[in-house]
Amino acid sequence: MWASRERTVAGKFELYKSSNGEFRFRLKAGNGEIIATSEGYTSKASAKNGIESVKSNAADAEVVDLS
Numbered sequence: 009m010w011a012s013r014e015r016t017v018a019g020k021f022e023l024y025k026s027s028n029g030e031f032r033f034r035l036k037a038g039n040g041e042i043i044a045t046s047e048g049y050t051s052k053a054s055a056k057n058g059i060e061s062v063k064s065n066a067a068d069a070e071v072v073d074l075s
Contacts, residue, residue: 019035019037020035020036021033021034021035030048031048031050031051031052031054032046032047032048032055033055046058
């Protein structure tokens with residue numbers, strides 16, 4: 009028999025239309041927990057651009073502790 013391996017699931021972006029008609033996205037961790045939400049966008053294309061911006065800028069973003 010094969011030994012079972014724990015699978016690590018990457019996070020995902022969910023793109024959706026809110027109740028007021030705006031497009032939004034949320035970033036979910038591998039366990040399904042919402043870890044970030046976006047502002048509202050008037051078009052789906054703008055929301056997709058927002059996702060791409062987070063993907064390209066977040067990896068190198070500075071952490072500023074304001075506590």
